[in-house]
Amino acid sequence: MIKNHFLIAIRNLWKHKGFSVINIAGLALGIACSLLILLWVQDESEVDGFHKNNTQLYSVYLRYFPEGKTEASYSTPGLLPEELQQTMPEVELASGLAWTTNNSFTVGDKVLKEDGSAASPGFFRMFSYPLLAGNAAEALKTPESIAISRKMATAFFGSPELAIDKTIRYDNRENFTVKAVFEDLPAQASEKFDFLLNWEFLKKENEWLTDWNSNGPKTFLQLRAGTDPELLEKKLLHFLDAYNKENKTMRYEMGLQRFDAQYLHGHFENGYLHGGRIxxxxxxxxxxxxxxxxxxxxxxxxxxxxxxxxxxxxxxxxxxxxVRWQLIRQFVGEAIIVAVLAAILAIFIVWITLPAFNGLTGKAIVLPFGHPVFxxxxxxxxxxxxxxxxxxxxxxxxxxxxxxxxxxxxxxxxxxxxxxxxxxxxxxxxxxxxxxxxxxxxxxxxxxQHTNLGFDRENLIYVPLEGDLIARQEVLRQAALRSPYISGVSKMMGNPTNLKARTSGVDWEGRNPGSINYFTHSLVGYDFIKTLQLEISQGRDFSRNFATDSSAYIINEAALKILNYKEPIGRYLTFWGKKGPIVGVLRNFHFQSLHNNIQPLILRLEPAAKTGFLSAFTGNTFLVRTRPGKTKEALASLEQLCKELNPKFPFSYQFADEEYAHLYxxxxxxxxxxxxxxxxxxxxxxxxxxxxxxxxxxxxxxxxxxxxxxxxxxxxxxxxxxxxxxxxxxxxxxxxxxxxxxxxxxxxxxxxxxxxxxxxxxxxxxxxxxxxxxxxxxxxxxxxxxxxxxxxxxxx
Known part of the structure; x- marks a missing residue:
């Protein structure tokens, strides 16, 4: 009977070939599209789900309360991981993880640029990133330790085993000893890095991380077996109240989220988790x-x-x-035969289009023929x-x-x-x-992508200050300005379209003692406003003609609204205990994604005496404004300059408009x-x-x-x-x-x-x-x- 139904179905398909082609082609395209999307959805849902201790791993987020609002972020104080591990018996291990940066490493004559971060000593005991050489306990034990990926180890030393206990020079200014080599991170890892430095080194390079009033890195916890995360979250809710003694008005609430949920559910609305990539x-x-x-x-x-x-x-x-059910079985069976033929064609379509789909989505999806789930x-x-x-x-x-x-x-x-x-x-x-x-x-x-950000990102180039360029940046500045293809240069911590550092450690005259306000901040160089072509509503840019500018501040209109100064120029504010005058007010410009409203901003002049303060690890960027139509010549001029001043490092740069596009x-x-x-x-x-x-x-x-x-x-x-x-x-x-x-x-x-x-x-x-x-x-x-x-x- 089944054979007879099958032959009838095939005969009908063949008899009406035109309709059969339309049916099978349409259904095949539908199944192929659905299959591609389901493979993508499955890949998204598996991100960060490969860790052995997955059910015990949690991310910390902070809820805070600026004037009239409730906000939240994964940025935490740099001292928090160690403090939680020492004071909370429910926390078995804790680790911080810093922002990802691009840095240069040298072994002998070989120089490579790699993306990496910094983490606490317990990081590899918490997360299941396989170690090919070395062990988890020693990987980040001392400030001189570094863990590198298989790719880095092979490139520099030939193999992971040969890399252990070898010296690698970081940004031509610090030597580290390789204590562990980890497998290259899988595509399902949301945090991407090819090296990890020790947490104490990070704090030494960034003094503000030792201040409970300043947030930046992420904090991850591994809870002890049997711990109820909801009870622990209630216990941690006001944990930070005891650590903000200098600023009684600042108030944080601490929350916990499963680590493997952060990738898909990482968006906050009114201070609470609400959506994200999901x-x-x-x-x-x-x-x-x-x-x-x-x-x-x-x-x-x-x-x-x-x-x-x-x-x-x-x-x-x-x-x-x-009888009727026999006829229903026959016609549904015929439809299933068509669907099977369509599915076979769909697999072929997916196989052909998958490379292009991966290129479009940034994935590495393969057809998992060996997996029963597929x-x-x-x-x-x-x-x-x-x-x-x-x-x-x-x-x-x-x-x-x-x-x-x-x-x-x-x-x-x-x-x-x-x-x-x-x-x-x-x-x-x-x-x-x-x-x-x-x-x-x-x-x-x-x-x-084309909205007016408040500054001109056309003909603007970012060059990382690294290696010898950190100490010789003034020579670089003067030489660059002599180029006929360059109209302006400056520098800053980070880049103008993605400033993230925030603090509440700001005081001013007439401030309400009970108010809590957060300000985005950055260190910049001279001619910053001119180079970015920002608009000044009041006052001026930082100037070499005024020695007092080393302790002065420039704010934006959003910050001025909070300060509530009628005549702000010459009035004082105190930033991290350092009092100084306001010399300029900028018209609001976008320095973050358009997902966010423009935040209050405070700019400070980089301390001239501390050339290492804005190290490459904290993202010190040389800003270059090229003359219209002369970008190619300007890049050639900059490359020649950097090779002369920083011969051990490859020349690298980013276009401002391309970097901005990455936000979306x-x-x-x-x-x-x-x-x-x-x-x-x-x-x-x-x-x-x-x-x-x-x-x-x-x-x-x-x-x-x-x-x-x-x-x-x-x-x-x-x-x-x-x-x-x-x-x-x-x-x-x-x-x-x-x-x-x-x-x-x-x-x-x-x-x-x-x-x-x-x-x-x-x-x-x-x-x-x-x-x-x-x-x-x-x-x-x-x-x-x-x-x-x-x-x-x-x-x-």
Whole structure:
């Protein structure tokens, strides 16, 4: 029986090859898109889930309360990890982890630049990063210790084993001893580094990390077995109150979050965890369902539309004693066969497109043929597609009356017609939602990339100050200014589009003793405002003509609003206990992602006597403004200068606009994927529309011929075949527009600065949907209009 059903299914597929190709191709594209998205979702959900102590690893976050607001961050005091491990019996191990920086390392004549960080001695005992040489206890035990990756060990020493106890020079100013070599980090690790330095070295390089009022690095905890994290979180809630004795007004609340949850759930709203990358996972999971539904609807529509051609077969089967469930089994089985063929084609499509998909998303996904979960996922998609696609046609066909069928009086009911129309509307609702969403996502990405930040990031280059450049930066500055291709130079800690250091250690005249305010801060060099082309609303830039500027401050308008100085120039503020005058007020400019509002900012002049204070590890950056159209020549000039002044280090640089674009990598990926999936959704919908238009043309072939004989114009015949479809697309637009508006309004809320949702976006989306549908239908309509009248009237 099964063999017989299989042969009938294959015979039907072969007999109607055109419809079979449309069905299988549409379903294959739907399954392929869904499979790609599911593989991406699975990869996202597995990030940081490989650690042996996973259930005991927690991230610390702090909730704080600036004036009238509640905020939160993973930035913590540098002293917190050690203090928690010593004072909390529930904490077995604790480690800090600093920000990631790019640094130069030297062994003999070989110099390489690597990305890395700093961590506490217990780091490798907490996290399951396999050690290839050395041991976890010794890896970061002393300030002179360093742990490096297999890649670094092989590049410098030939193998991990040969690297142990060897000396490696850091930024040509500190020697470290390699105490451990860890395996190159897997793609599922959210924290990326090729080396780790000791925590005590980090604190020595950054004195502010010993101040409980200053936050920066992350803190991770490994709880003892049996510890209830909720009870510990309650215990830690006001832990920091006892450590902020100098600033009684500062108040923190400490929270805990599972370490493996931070990657997907790392966004805060009003001081509490709320969403994060999980929103993108949900978004594309929904897109996967949309596209698969569209593909399944194609199958249902086309199969139901052609059902009249199989009525005699069904009538004979019923007359021979076939019961309804047998017919349902047969037609669902046929649908599953189509789904299996589509799944085979889908695997091939995924295999072909996976490298491009990985390049687009920054992933390293492979088809896991050896994993049972993959085959279960594919089986689930195939059965879901087959059963959903074949369910209604099976129920519809099996319900036919055998006597009416055999007499030839059975006709397609109005219910079937309305169902097909409803499914077409549903398809295009999903497709139009994707079109509108894609346009708005693209507009927001364009908005954040091209909005006026308050300074000119064109022709601006960042050069890291490292090695001999730290001590010889004044020579570099003067030489660079002599270049005819460079119009200005300065320096700062970090870069102008991603300042993160914040503190509440600020006091001023007339400050409310009970107020709590946080200020972003940075050290800068002379000519900072000129080089960035910032606007000054009051006062001036730091100047070499004023010796007192070494203790002066420049603030932005957001900071001035908090200070509430009517005449700020010459008034004093105290930063970390150092009192100095305000010499300038900057107009607000964006120094962080547009996800955030502009924060209060305080700029200080770098201490001239402490050239090592802004080391490469803290991100000291040489800012270079090139003359328009002379960037290539300026880079060549800078490279020559750096080779002369810093011969042991390779010349490196970053363009300001490219560095800024990195802040929106997730949005860029979302934009590109949205475009791709919207195009595919429309394409699959049009495949179904094409099939239905072919069927409609076949059904109306005689009517068209009679109308042509009676003198009907080509335009009227075209309208006869296309009007119904255009009405359906119009109805779909009316349903899709408000849904898309609501969805995109919700998505845009994550940005403090965002594009507007203009009416023309909906008009353009509706017009695109109509034009696409019209072009699809018109192809078959023109063919139908030009049929041979004699053959059509004869029924040939």
């Amino acid at each position: 929103e993108y996972v949900r978004l594309f999971s929904l897109v996967a369902v949309f596209i698969l539904l569209i593909a399944c609807i194609n199958f249902m529509n086309l199969t139901t539309a052609r059902s009249m051609n199989r009525l005699k077969e069904i009538g004979i089967r019923k007359a021979m004693g076939a 085959w279960l996922m594919l089986l689930g998609l195939t059965l879901f597609s087959g059963i959903l696609s074949g369910s209604y046609p099976a129920l519809f066909l099996s319900a036919c009356n055998a006597i009416e069928v055999l007499k030839g009086t059975m006709k397609s009911g109005a219910g079937s017609l309305w169902l097909r129309k409803g499914l077409v509307v549903f398809q295009f609702v999903l497709s139009i939602i994707l079109i509108i969403s894609t346009i708005l996502i693209s507009r927001q990405v364009q908005y954040v 990598k997730s949005e860029q990926v979302t934009d590109r994927l949205s475009v791709i999936f919207a195009v595919l959704a429309i394409f699959i919908s049009c495949l179904g529309l094409l099939g239905l238009s072919i069927f409609t043309a076949e059904q109306k072939a005689k009517e068209i011929s009679i109308r042509k004989v009676m003198g009907a114009s080509t335009a009227s015949l075209f309208g006869l075949l296309s009007t119904d479809f255009m009405i359906l697309v119009g109805i779909a637009f009316l349903i899709a527009a408000p849904i898309a508006w609501w969805a995109m309004h919700q998505w845009l809320q994550q940005f403090a600065y965002k594009t507007d949702i203009s009416w023309w976006i909906f008009g353009l989306s509706g017009l695109l949907a109509v034009l696409i549908a019209l072009s699809t239908v018109s192809f078959q309509a023109i063919r139908a209009i030009n049929i041979n009248l004699i053959k059509s009237l004869r029924g040939e």
